[in-house]
Amino acid sequence: MTDASTPTSAPPAHRGRVLVVDDQRNMRTTTALVLRTEGYTVSEAATGQEALDLLTSNSVDVLLTDLKMEPMDGLTLLKKALEVVPRLQVIMMTAFGSIDSAVEAMRLGAYDYITKPFKDGVLRHRVELALERARLMSQVDLLSDEFNQRHNLTALVGGSSAMRELKNRLLRVAQSDATVLIQGESGTGKELVARSLHTHSRRSGKPFVPVNCAAISESLLESELFGHAKGAFTGAVKARRGLFEEADGGTLFIDEVTETSPAFQSKLLRALQDGEVRRVGESTSVRVDVRIVAATNRDIETEVREKRFRQDLYYRLNVVTLRVPPLRERLEDVHDLARHFLERANARNLRPRRLSGSAVAHLMDYTFPGNVRELENLVEQAAALAESDELMPEDFPLRPQAQVAHSAGDLASMGSSGAPIMTLAEVVDEAEKRAILQSMERNQKDLARVADELGVSSTTLWRKMKRFRGLDAGPGSDSQGK
Incomplete structure (x- = not known):
């Protein structure tokens, strides 16, 4: 480390804000001096609580904290600091370079760790990398906001890779008149995706007309979509245009299309093929120009295989597929x-x-x-x-995760073997946890190699390690030390 008494030249321009936390005064002040000579704006704290107070009242880019302190240790400070500033870049300082403390710190959200005693050049390099990551994350947030505002996609909230892929695919298909099938579980926002498709299409100045097939009885659905003549059935006191005609020139969104009967599916197929609809009780057809966007929360291919959904209608609807990822x-x-x-x-x-x-x-x-x-x-x-x-x-x-399978009126809570039924989410979680554990064993807990082998980013790996239990199990998993 540079001697604190060594004279220094005028510092360069401001490069970033760093908070140094260490209960050893000499170590803290010397580390801070090294960073100040590089142009960083540096604050110092002797305790975890003092650091939290500074984070609450000051803007900080990088937190450089000792691991073993009293009364609040570095891991506790790490957790509390990320609650205050979720995007904060944290570097842990430890006297032991064991992978155990590093894994624990990374699992809790740290960006990096550095082993004492460290050279000035190593310190500067690690801090600069952390600042660069902070700048990149801010830039990604800014670009994401600009992208959403420019393309009017603010209703589709989220900057994850899955949502970026969905938005990009949506923008590519929106300008065409291709029929789109939106697939996704209940509650994922399929109608928001359909509305965004309409907003970015050449039909945006015309109506967007939604209909939920699951909310309308089979006897009324045909009249709702195709319209009816006066006197066509009891209660039809006057002629009425259907939703196909209401959507003429625009977009018709048919939600939960797999809830319809084969008989109705046949009539819908004819309307899509001919571009015409015939009102109930009339003998002549009406030409319509609509773009069809359909949606379902079921596995539609399974519905086709089991003869509950017409294969020819499936092919007619499934020109382009958009999958809305579950949360x-x-x-x-x-x-x-x-x-x-x-x-x-x-x-x-x-x-x-x-x-x-x-x-x-x-x-x-x-x-x-x-x-x-x-x-x-x-x-x-x-x-x-x-x-x-x-x-x-x-x-x-x-809701407790283990009880998800028993909620919403499920009648069967046990499988034929007597074992509790697992939800799909629980099965996926268990498979991911097992894959991470096996990869960590193969790669001697080298997180970079684990992330590369599993095909995920380091951030995604750390987040999953934080969410799953037991990933730091094994000999030497205790992360004590400094």
Whole structure:
């Protein structure tokens, strides 16, 4: 380390804000001096609580903290600091370079770690890399916001890779008149995707007309879509145009199309093939120019194989497919979604609620079987009932993960072997956890190699390690030391 008494030249221009935390005064001040001579704006703290106070009142890009301190150790500070500043880049300083402490710190969200004693050049290099990551993350957020605003995709909240892929594919297909089939679980936002398709199409100046096939009885669905003549059936006191005609020139969104009967599917197929509809009770057809966007929450290929959905209609609808990912596949979007829903609730309730970091972490540990709709309901409930303006984990009562399979009126809770039934989300989680454990064993817990082998980013790997239990198990997994 550079001697604290060594004279230095005038520091270069401001390069970033660093907070150095160490209960050993000499180590803290010397480390801070090295960084100041490089042009960093440096704050110092002797305790974890002092550091948290500084984070609350000051803007910080990188937190450089000792691991073993009293009364609050570095890992505890790490967790609390990320609750205050979720995008904070944290570098742990430890006297032991064991992989165990590094894995634990990474699992909790640290960016990097550095082993004492370290050379000035190593320190500067690690801090610069952390600042570069902070700048890149800010740039990604900015570009994501600009992209959404430029293309009017603000309703599709989320910057995860799955959502970026969906938005890019949506923009490519929107300009054509191709029929689109949107697939996704209930509550994922399929209608929002359909509306965005319409907004970016050449038909945007014409009507967007939605119909939910599951919400209309079979006897009324034909009249609802195709219209009817006066006197066509009891209650038809006057002629009425159907939704196909209402959507003429625009987009007709047929939601839950797999809920229809084969007889109705045959009539729908004829309308799509001919570009004409015939009102119930009439003998002549009416030409219509509509773009069809259909959606389903079922596995439509299984429906076709089991003869519940017409194969020819499936091919007619499945020209282009858009898959809306479930929330459990994009948990990194939970924070942005929760903040979006809370802002809407605040505007309605005229009360400035805010999310705590611990509440966000609590939500990200959940798999959301009800997807985005469930998250929206949770946020609205918390905004209405919480006693404090800062929403805490206890304001979000989540269903126990193990009980998901038994909710919503499920009658069977046990399989034929007597073992509890697992939800699909639980099966996926267990498979991912097992794959990570096996890869860690093969790669001697080298996280970079594990991430590369599994084909995920280091950030995704750390997040999964944080969510799953037992990933740091094994000999030497205790992360004590400094």
